[in-house]
Amino acid sequence: MPEFNDTTFRAVLGHYPTGVALVTAIGSDGSPVGMIVGSFTSVSMDPPLVAYLPTTGSRIFAKLREAETFCINVLSAQQEVTCRKFASRAEDKWDGVAWELSPGGAPIIEGVLAWIECTTDSITEAGDHYLVVGRVRCLDIHRPATPLLFFQGAYGRFTMSSVIAPSSPELVAATRLAERVRDRVETLSGQLGVVCDILAPIGCDLAYVGVVASVTDTRPEPVLGWRIPLMTPFGEQYIAYAHETAIDRWMDRGGVVEDTERSLLRDQLEAARARGWSMSKLPPSREGSFVEIMREYANGDLTPARERELRRLIEEFRLDYETGDVDEDAHYAPFTLAAPVIGPDGAPVLVVRLIGLPESASGSQIHAWAKELTTCTTELAGILTA
Numbered sequence: 001m002p003e004f005n006d007t008t009f010r011a012v013l014g015h016y017p018t019g020v021a022l023v024t025a026i027g028s029d030g031s032p033v034g035m036i037v038g039s040f041t042s043v044s045m046d047p048p049l050v051a052y053l054p055t056t057g058s059r060i061f062a063k064l065r066e067a068e069t070f071c072i073n074v075l076s077a078q079q080e081v082t083c084r085k086f087a088s089r090a091e092d093k094w095d096g097v098a099w100e101l102s103p104g105g106a107p108i109i110e111g112v113l114a115w116i117e118c119t120t121d122s123i124t125e126a127g128d129h130y131l132v133v134g135r136v137r138c139l140d141i142h143r144p145a146t147p148l149l150f151f152q153g154a155y156g157r158f159t160m161s162s163v164i165a166p167s168s169p170e171l172v173a174a175t176r177l178a179e180r181v182r183d184r185v186e187t188l189s190g191q192l193g194v195v196c197d198i199l200a201p202i203g204c205d206l207a208y209v210g211v212v213a214s215v216t217d218t219r220p221e222p223v224l225g226w227r228i229p230l231m232t233p234f235g236e237q238y239i240a241y242a243h244e245t246a247i248d249r250w251m252d253r254g255g256v257v258e259d260t261e262r263s264l265l266r267d268q269l270e271a272a273r274a275r276g277w278s279m280s281k282l283p284p285s286r287e288g289s290f291v292e293i294m295r296e297y298a299n300g301d302l303t304p305a306r307e308r309e310l311r312r313l314i315e316e317f318r319l320d321y322e323t324g325d326v327d328e329d330a331h332y333a334p335f336t337l338a339a340p341v342i343g344p345d346g347a348p349v350l351v352v353r354l355i356g357l358p359e360s361a362s363g364s365q366i367h368a369w370a371k372e373l374t375t376c377t378t379e380l381a382g383i384l385t386a
């Protein structure tokens with residue numbers, strides 16, 4: 001059992017998901033006030049009571065409690081930005097926020113799911129929080145939509161646990177593209193005696209949409225549908241051809257903040273683009289944990305806490321996951337060679353990778369593979385525009 005302290009208390013309690021409500025009132029100076037709470041709950045039907053728990057030190061609650069009437073606004077999944085703004089200490093929280101007065105005179109925010117107008121029934125001290133019980137005076141559903149949820153320090157939304165598998169139109173379209181080029185990639189795989197895979201950009205990921213093995217491949221991975229997150233260092237060969245905002249997101253997501261490191265990465269992308277292909281090198285000792293991370297990511301049901309852990313591991317990978325120049329006479333342990341298939345608008349639509357390369361290869365051998373690979377991807381671009 002972990003030690004019981006503030007951190008474990010927060011971490012364990014963070015496993016209970018909550019909705020998010022904005023408690024509003026008109027302050028004594030006539031201006032609106034609002035406080036974001038996750039502690040809203042219904043208490044009793046008869047009499048109709050609800051409650052929330054503000055911290056005793058809250059400056060906003062000091063203003064809220066002066067008002068006779070307050071309103072609980074249940075935030076929708078579309079209102080994350082509003083929520084973040086109200087949870088901050090910004091001075092201009094109400095700027096640009098549309099609202100109207102409830103019958104008893106407390107703000108109802110435009111776009112909320114529901115509002116519940118109350119008068120204060122009791123305020124009881126409970127440790128470092130107050131338990132504020134409100135007597136419900138009137139209430140209504142404002143907009144039938146899905147709620148904003150809060151779980152392990154991250155925002156999310158409600159999805160139905162449906163018996164129907166979710167369909168991803170992007171993935172279906174990309175798989176069709178991969179099918180159109182499959183024969184040619186099979187030829188490449190046969191020629192070089194290596195496994196080839198085909199990846200396509202899907203949202204913030206590159207997804208495996210084709211795996212071609214003309215040789216017996218003992219690796220169980222990758223499997224179709226698996227995803228690689230587009231964050232440094234992954235997906236260089238795709239990002240090198242992508243637009244500026246995608247490059248920035250790639251670095252932001254990978255936690256690259258230093259200007260010097262960002263400009264180094266930009267140079268690297270520039271070089272990858274000029275060369276038309278990329279090589280990644282991953283020490284064999286790291287390969288097992290790389291596959292492990294990818295499996296977790298691909299399974300798709302990461303909790304926010306687990307995702308933070310993966311992010312940390314991927315950031316660590318950056319140190320080992322070298323790309324860069326290939327010297328003709330040197331020897332390398334290449335992990336992958338990859339080249340994009342450029343679509344008619346100049347953006348990459350697919351990426352073809354050679355994997356399962358021999359553990360040691362000379363620079364001139366790598367250049368020879370890269371030449372076959374880029375000849376293939378150029379032909380694929382032609383097949384897709386035909």
Ligand SMILES: Cc1cc2nc3c(=O)[nH]c(=O)nc-3n(C[C@H](O)[C@H](O)[C@H](O)COP(=O)(O)O)c2cc1C
Pocket residue numbers: 020035036037038039040053054055057058059060061086087088089150
């Ligand atoms: C999702 C979420 C839920 C929160 N729930 C509560 C809560 O139940 N009680 C509370 O006192 N503060 C809660 N807070 C913090 C307050 O919204 C707010 O940041 C804090 O009141 C600001 O401090 P101040 O009142 O001293 O200005 C929550 C914040 C977020 C983002």
